[in-house]
Amino acid sequence: MRRSLALLCVLLSLPLQAAQLTLELGNASRQWQTAELLQHPLAQDLRIDNDVSYKKTMHYRAVPLAALLKGVQPSDHLQAVALDGFAAEMPAEPLLKSGPARAWIAVEDPAAPWPALGPDKPGAGPFYLVWTNPEAGKISPEQWPFQVATIRRLAPVAERFPALLPAPQLAAGDPVNRGFALFQKNCLACHRLNGAGDAQFGPDLNLPYNPTEYFQPAFLRRLIRDPQSLRQWPQAKMPAFTENVLSDGELDDLLAYLAHMATRKP
Template sequence: MKVLIVFGALLLSTPLFAAQLVLELGTTARTWQTEELLQHPDARTIQIAEDVSYKKPMNYRAVPLTALLTGVEPDDHLQAVALEGFAAELPAAPLLNTNGARAWLAIEDPAHPWPPLGEGKGSAGPFYLVWTNPQAGHISPEQWPYAVATIKRLSAVAERFPALLPAPTVTQDDPVYKGFELFQKNCLACHRLNGAGDAQFGPDLNIPFNPTEYFSGDFLKRYIRDPQSLRRWPQGKMPAFSATVLPDAELDLLVGYLKHMAGRKQPLAP
């Protein structure tokens, strides 16, 4: 009996899990273990006043992302890949800021796990990209990827996925192109378009049909603002995009890009 009691006590005192984060930022890769990150010299406890995923204030042990992005330049492009297929496309410049909106890698301590994101769901761990003062950088909910497993430096989205590009006649100062930039920031983490993209999470937004083809009136905009107000189901994961993070003018540009791309469908590879 004593042996069983001691064994049980050991189980209770043992961390539930440990994880690793892979950084692919150039010719070599660096793997960080949970314990290494928790003991990183720049790690500190931060408070997030309005956590995007938990919808409440949260405290985290976190490392400023600038301390981990060795060799990354402001003009570079990064992708944060989550365990479940979420692939956030992230321009490097905001991640390297040390003033205003600042990016942090929050680390879940196995001895003190974070709460679940909802009934039957896991936590936002083991690694979660969070922001202090996000309003200063107009940070989108899609720039808060959780359950992150890998961060990669890649070429720009337009170079990797030409099927996402507007017509060649569309210049970079055209509203449609600005909508394309907003699509990258707000949608590409979960969705593909014309089969292009790395996300494994949400449906393709052009093949076989573009949402502008089956949402009439202002229902598409209402859906983007609050998905559960139009289609309510317990497992719905699309976040609501409030006017704070996606102002009405930007929402119009995003929908304008989708309308444009409805006329640029490309057959998927067999």
């Protein structure tokens, strides 16, 4: 036991090692080392107020993400995969814009590591997708992936995972289809549904049971708005989806999609 504690102390005292960000944007992949990104000609010091992950003002050395997405088109679909299995599904268009909301890759300097996200939690490094002026783009908490290891271009979610699709006879503007779009943006980074999805972080939201089947509607809404108000534990990671991120009407649409999918289990 003493040896294990001593080894842990030694490991914690070691300096942070440089890391590698992998971009898979086509037929070839590109690896960016920490030092390369810190010295990138477009890198700059950035202040992020109300950082989604740290819940306070943070300062980073960061590179505009668009500068790294060579060959990516606004119509493309990207996925950011984190070290812990979080897989953020993101349309490329917002990531390529220079404003008003702008995406950046914050790079952790091994000589000045970022703080832990909480007790017994890691930091957000080595790479963290952050936003300036996120309110202008209605950027959700799930579009702030931290501990990013890989960013890749993929086919859209609907093509990759047909088990997520609502009934085909529904009109494009049906609340269920609107909710499906919101599910991709806000939920699919952590959760699978009908076994479909790349995330390995949270539970499946339809198998064996859909949350609309076991939560009273008011409590399900409360869970989404403020997860810690219903159940609390130190390792909880689900963020709160406030009205600034998900309006009441959008929450209605998301719940319509979930309730609909409860009738479409494999």
